[in-house]
Amino acid sequence: MRRTATILLCLFLPLQAAAEQVPQSQAQISLSFAPLVKEAAPAVVNIYASRVVQDRSPFAGDPLFGGLFRDFQARPRVQNSLGSGVILSEDGYVVSNYHVVGQATDIRVVLNDRREFEADVLLADEEADLAILQLKNAKDMPFLDLRNSETVEVGELVLAIGNPFGVGQTVSSGIVSGLARTGTATGNGRGYFIQTDAPINPGNSGGALIDVSGRLIGVNTSILTRSGGSNGIGFAIPSALVQQFVQQARDGQTGFQRPWAGMTGQPVDADLSDSLGLGVPGGVVVVQMHPASPFAASGLTPGDVVLAVDGEPVNTPPEMIYRMSVRGIGAEAEITYVRDGKQEIAKVAMIPPPDEPPAERTVIDQDGVLPGLSLARINPAVSAEMGLSTQAKGIVVLDPGPFGARAGLQQGDILNAIDGVDIVSPTEVDALLRDAAPRIQIDAQRGNRRLVLRFRI
Template sequence: MRIINHLIVALAVCLLPMTTNAQTVPASRDEIGLSFAPLVRQAAPAVVNIYAKRIVEGRESPFAGDPFFSQFFQDFGKPTARVQNSLGSGVILGADGLVMSNFHVVGEATDIRVVLTDRREFTAKVILADEESDLALLKLEGAADLPFLALRDSDDVEVGELVLAIGNPFGVGQTVSSGIISGLARSSASLGRGYFIQTDAPVNPGNSGGALVDMAGRLIGINSAIITKSGGSNGVGFAIPADLVAQVMVQAAMGNDRFIRPWAGVSGQAVDAQMAEALGIDRPVGIVLDELHPDSPFGQAGLVPGDVIIRLDGADVNSPQEVMFRLAVAGIGKRVAVVYVRGGAENTAQVVLSAAPQSDSRMDMDITTGGLAGLSVAQIDPALIVALDLPLSAQGVVITAVEGPLARSGMAVGDIILGVNGRQVKTVEDIRASAAAGGRGWSVDLLRGGQVLRLRFRL
């Protein structure tokens, strides 16, 4: 009987399909259970290693690192320059050599070298960089007929999907790790202004800019950040959604060298359970508007403070970061539907998306003579609010540049000038008059980060 059992087992083994080298991308759960190798063979050649250098200016100071004296001697010491190296990954998105990576890998680099899996090397230059989204698009010089990844619609991604993370962790060479999509629409203070897809596929330093791909070999997102206490992967990694990657490529194709976002001109906060009850909403959903700029396109569409935005461009929104993401992927010039709740009833408005406008009456001024020589200022408008990250309610005159000896005064770009030598400042002309009337001693009142400061200095 034992011999018969052995024969049955042997016959069953002989009847199994024979493996060949002609493997294809897994098309079913059973095939996925066997091996990721065909998928890796398809996707990995489109993921590259990036070696970047940049020159960092600094000063040799005996007070460097001192928690107390260093703040008073920031400009003390001999000027120096050092080379800072960074290591990361990138994803080829076009056969002609378009590569997407992270801003924190290549955004300020002066020398970029890209190495493919077949060991070919290319020099590259940044053609569009955006620090806020942490994306940077590169163009490889002299590249053609390269393998590349197709983009997947981020809104189709579901929690629980199998994914692979491909990159160059710790500089050990291209590495593949597997996991699932463990969360969507992730945003928090620890992640900055970003809006991410979360994965438990191990992502480590050096994976930045690499690919998060699905089981069809399509790009779901660009790996960008992790939350860790050890410096290595704890299974909490974040990728920038492919929809935002696609919009960056669209703007690059239009000739933009920086990413331009539609301007909302609003501020708000996520609705919690207590707020939902007060607002007459059956559950916590959406964001309630606290403030709207007079030129806000949402205000022009009829929204007012206290309205709760629950859907934007057909997608639910539950955080300010999600609203900004939806605007960014929609793009300039698009008309989007906004569903909001007012007085317990749903309403719909159409909002035309545009960049933050520059006021026709805005005045910019460079002071070239007198005690404030080297100071550049401008009247605040929506364009400056966005460019300098000012509060939505900011008014008056803001510093746009500080050069020459005045740079040692303590004034900085983005400071709002409230007064000079006891004279109130509301317009650029007020600065001109103060500069002409001043002597060697100066007292300047500023608003910086919500705090009022008074700087005293002599020139």
């Protein structure tokens, strides 16, 4: 009887009232999503982005034809992308995906009412696959409020709004089908995602995932598919991370700053859990730690198992970094960890990677042996920028330049010695190359491999 009464209530709700307010109950939602869409849709925009790319010569690097076609010039071409975005403020701050607007030279944003605006990228991050734009000369824009995505639960009703396949603004419905998904999204985005079965297709990227109150809980970013179409497994970047991006953009940052952990860790599986005496698998065991790590400063050591950040459980390193990123630079996080079977709590400062010792970034000039070769001393800031191990030391190649690339150098290579002489500073590399010329030998490390490069100038 109680279920019948609910259904009757749905049928006899006044239509005028339903049209004037956002659904506030399951009964109203059963009647229609239309009021919710009418309120939220104006804040979801279509984004048209283009950039000029220089095609690489098909003969570049070829040992036989490279010299013959050295003067071959590949023509620049315009690369276009289509996606969606969400307005987050009256003054025209918009969030979208990096793969939609990253490196774009021309961005046009079209609102639901057909107004068009040019936009500038304020902050972009390829790893998180997020970008913050600002519309030019925009005011009194419709916008969506952010909901704290930490309160989202599996099973909640959600709507996905975007521009799939470029057909125009489209709305699809579903539920939150999973949380804390890591390493499952496609593209360059890595980290922590909300999973939904609301259909998401190409062109939906950067669009809104909203709850039944019309608040943004995530930015649609990718799908898991074999056919290229939606199979009901889509991923959205949580709004808690979006909030940090907006804050850093307003603070004038152009690249997203993540708190630095200064350590490496691995998930605790069943076997590792037994060896550590934890009983139940979970958490991240600390494997290595940099001496300047804020975790080390708070008393953690290798072998400790981090269970939670600010009370939220973490089971993978990307999830731990996500929790730290949501907390933000300058804050302090409460870290729950286990040592020798005993649970402990520590307060850890959220700091950017230190730029100490000085990186001494150096670019060899046109009179040098390898013009354009860009180098830096490895420190925590450089390691974070280049994705190096916390234990990496030495001089790293930031950019090999055209001549360094011909010699076999690659971005991320660590240079140890030139003709048997250890490299102490990036500023002395050009002098060592001159002393070794015309036959030069460079001892380097690429990932876990040691290599020797020999060439003649």
